[in-house]
Amino acid sequence: MGLGTYENYHRAPPAMMKFGYDAPEGVEIRGRYDGEFAAILDRDALQFVAGLQREFRSRIKYAMECREEAKRSFSEGASPGFDPATRYIREGEWTCAPVPPAVADRTVEITGPAERKMIINALNSGAKVFMADFEDALSPSWENLMRGQVNLKDAVDGTITFHDKARNRVYKLNNQTAKLFVRPRGWHLPEAHILIDGEPATGCLVDFGLYFYHNHAAFRRTQGAGLGPFFYLPKMENSREAKLWNCVFEKAEKTAGIERGSIRATVLIETLPAVFQMNEILYELRDHSVGLNCGRWDYIFSYVKTFQAHRDRLLPDRVQVGMTQHFMKSYSDLLIWTCHRRGVHAMGGMAAQIPIRDDPEANNAALELVRKDKLREVRAGHDGTWAAHPGLVPVCMEVFSNNMGDTPNQIQSMKLEDASAITEEDLLQRPRGSRSLDGLRLNTRVGIQYLAAWLTGAGSVPLYNLMEDAATAEISRVQNWQWLKYGAELDGDGLGVKVNNDLFGKVVEEEMCRIEREAGKEKFRRGMYKEACKIFARQCTAPTLDDFLTLNAYNNIVIHHPTGSSSRL
Numbered sequence: 001m002g003l004g005t006y007e008n009y010h011r012a013p014p015a016m017m018k019f020g021y022d023a024p025e026g027v028e029i030r031g032r033y034d035g036e037f038a039a040i041l042d043r044d045a046l047q048f049v050a051g052l053q054r055e056f057r058s059r060i061k062y063a064m065e066c067r068e069e070a071k072r073s074f075s076e077g078a079s080p081g082f083d084p085a086t087r088y089i090r091e092g093e094w095t096c097a098p099v100p101p102a103v104a105d106r107t108v109e110i111t112g113p114a115e116r117k118m119i120i121n122a123l124n125s126g127a128k129v130f131m132a133d134f135e136d137a138l139s140p141s142w143e144n145l146m147r148g149q150v151n152l153k154d155a156v157d158g159t160i161t162f163h164d165k166a167r168n169r170v171y172k173l174n175n176q177t178a179k180l181f182v183r184p185r186g187w188h189l190p191e192a193h194i195l196i197d198g199e200p201a202t203g204c205l206v207d208f209g210l211y212f213y214h215n216h217a218a219f220r221r222t223q224g225a226g227l228g229p230f231f232y233l234p235k236m237e238n239s240r241e242a243k244l245w246n247c248v249f250e251k252a253e254k255t256a257g258i259e260r261g262s263i264r265a266t267v268l269i270e271t272l273p274a275v276f277q278m279n280e281i282l283y284e285l286r287d288h289s290v291g292l293n294c295g296r297w298d299y300i301f302s303y304v305k306t307f308q309a310h311r312d313r314l315l316p317d318r319v320q321v322g323m324t325q326h327f328m329k330s331y332s333d334l335l336i337w338t339c340h341r342r343g344v345h346a347m348g349g350m351a352a353q354i355p356i357r358d359d360p361e362a363n364n365a366a367l368e369l370v371r372k373d374k375l376r377e378v379r380a381g382h383d384g385t386w387a388a389h390p391g392l393v394p395v396c397m398e399v400f401s402n403n404m405g406d407t408p409n410q411i412q413s414m415k416l417e418d419a420s421a422i423t424e425e426d427l428l429q430r431p432r433g434s435r436s437l438d439g440l441r442l443n444t445r446v447g448i449q450y451l452a453a454w455l456t457g458a459g460s461v462p463l464y465n466l467m468e469d470a471a472t473a474e475i476s477r478v479q480n481w482q483w484l485k486y487g488a489e490l491d492g493d494g495l496g497v498k499v500n501n502d503l504f505g506k507v508v509e510e511e512m513c514r515i516e517r518e519a520g521k522e523k524f525r526r527g528m529y530k531e532a533c534k535i536f537a538r539q540c541t542a543p544t545l546d547d548f549l550t551l552n553a554y555n556n557i558v559i560h561h562p563t564g565s566s567s568r569l
């Protein structure tokens with residue numbers, strides 16, 4: 001990743017400081033100056049982002065207050081459920097706008113951070129779609145975000161290239177490439193390097209606004225067959241947040257002078273409250289929707305977060321909370337039924353296994369697990385799935401093609417009527433399994449290493465042959481927190497010990513030694529493991545659960561220029 005490190009921020013040549021961004025009235029750019037960034041952050045683009053911010057800031061604030069209110073009520077003992085007030089939407093007969101022909105076939109979607117080489121590799125991977133990520137897979141440093149915008153503009157223009165000097169290899173686009181979706185950050189994340197009327201901008205409006213502003217015309221011409229751009233929308237909890245996105249889209253379309261309904265988005269159902277709002281979310285976005293996706297990792301995280309005050313809902317070891325648990329299967333079945341009833345794609349999620357280069361046997365075992373997961377998805381009725389790595393695209397494609405035949409999707413053919421009977425109890429059923437000291441150790445080791453990578457600019461990393469990103473790291477964090485808070489008994493390995501601060505302190509110490517051994521002394525010294533350990537341990541032992549790991553850690557990657565100081569939000 002390279003560019004997003006602390007050293008690089010501080011190494012910014014002083015000469016650059018004398019330049020400044022040409023910002024409109026009320027907009028202040030506090031991120032490092034760079035000529036390429038300035039082409040993205042031009043006056044008109046910033047005006048466009050500021051327009052979105054000014055029009056929607058009070059509604060965003062209200063939506064976040066509603067999240068707090070819901071949290072309070074869950075913490076007082078309530079459980080999420082279907083809203084009686086919107087029964088008419090769930091029971092009504094309506095459909096979303098027809099699927100755009102350009103993305104009728106989404107059998108395999110590869111995902112990855114909006115990094116230059118990754119973008120080219122992903123677009124060339126043979127997948128039907130590439131989702132460029134500003135969320136779970138990207139550490140939202142100024143450098144990563146702005147480079148991401150530069151890269152995506154070049155990708156949409158078709159001019160993106162990358163020269164790997166060390167390997168003397170030049171990367172460029174094939175003739176046939178995947179269709180591009182972009183995932184902006186969630187509503188909760190601020191962008192502290194852009195102040196609008198003195199306040200940090202909303203991260204997702206910056207990501208969406210800059211990308212839309214610079215690319216909508218080229219995208220619709222070259223990729224979307226007249227429609228687009230296409231987006232993935234993360235981490236929503238309620239249809240009011242979907243309504244907000246719908247209004248943002250309408251304003252963007254109006255400002256750009258393009259037809260209403262041009263922009264299309266797939267919403268990730270990855271919070272527990274949102275599973276009860278799937279019809280409502282699609283309804284709000286019905287002119288702009290192109291489906292829902294099972295964001296399984298954040299969904300598990302959200303299960304713990306939603307029930308943080310319910311001591312009778314402790315999760316078993318993270319590895320045991322898979323898609324075959326009743327509550328996960330019910331969620332995926334209900335999502336498929338809902339999407340097909342409304343005429344849109346029901347996308348599957350990501351298996352965490354990645355190819356293992358130096359061990360053929362382990363590699364085959366990993367591919368087999370991916371194959372099994374994809375087979376479950378396609379048989380259940382999903383229209384496509386996510387791949388974490390180009391090496392997994394052929395496996396995923398084979399499973400979906402073999403089971404779907406010649407059709408680009410199963411929207412019409414898989415109605416899954418049985419799923420209409422899924423109840424609140426099905427969706428909330430406690431996951432089954434056991435807890436172990438090994439589970440506590442793994443959470444700790446993975447959480448610290450992920451956070452250390454994130455602090456130095458890498459938002460998705462391979463750890464112990466699995467893909468780890470912000471969502472999977474969240475599971476490690478909240479699971480530790482929950483076990484500590486309620487003194488969970490670790491019975492899975494026959495030890496029967498209870499988790500407490502002393503045990504956790506020992507585990508942290510021992511796992512840090514293991515990390516140092518595995519990383520090597522030099523890498524460990526140069527890395528940010530100690531800082532990560534401090535943040536992670538503090539979050540796991542906090543009396544009140546922090547809402548998001550990345551929100552809490554964000555101040556550590558905010559670097560204001562020209563002073564070079566970091567700021568407290």
Ligand SMILES: CC(=O)SCCNC(=O)CCNC(=O)[C@H](O)C(C)(C)COP(=O)(O)OP(=O)(O)OC[C@H]1O[C@@H](n2cnc3c(N)ncnc32)[C@H](O)[C@@H]1OP(=O)(O)O
Nearest residue numbers: 111112118121122136137297350388389460461462467471
């Ligand atoms: C919970 C969720 O939100 S899931 C969605 C968010 N998460 C993601 O998108 C994760 C995406 N995947 C990745 O980031 C990476 O695959 C990782 C970090 C898991 C593993 O990365 P690495 O260890 O670097 O992979 P590896 O060394 O095997 O890469 C081999 C090649 O494939 C490329 N590659 C790996 N993953 C991807 C990807 N997702 N997209 C494009 N190219 C990729 C590498 O750039 C490398 O290219 P090169 O041979 O030209 O140099």
Ligand SMILES: O=CC(=O)O
Nearest residue numbers: 295296297298471
């Ligand atoms: O974004 C996807 C997830 O699983 O979380």
Ligand SMILES: [Mg+2]
Nearest residue numbers: 136295298471
């Ligand atoms: Mg997610």
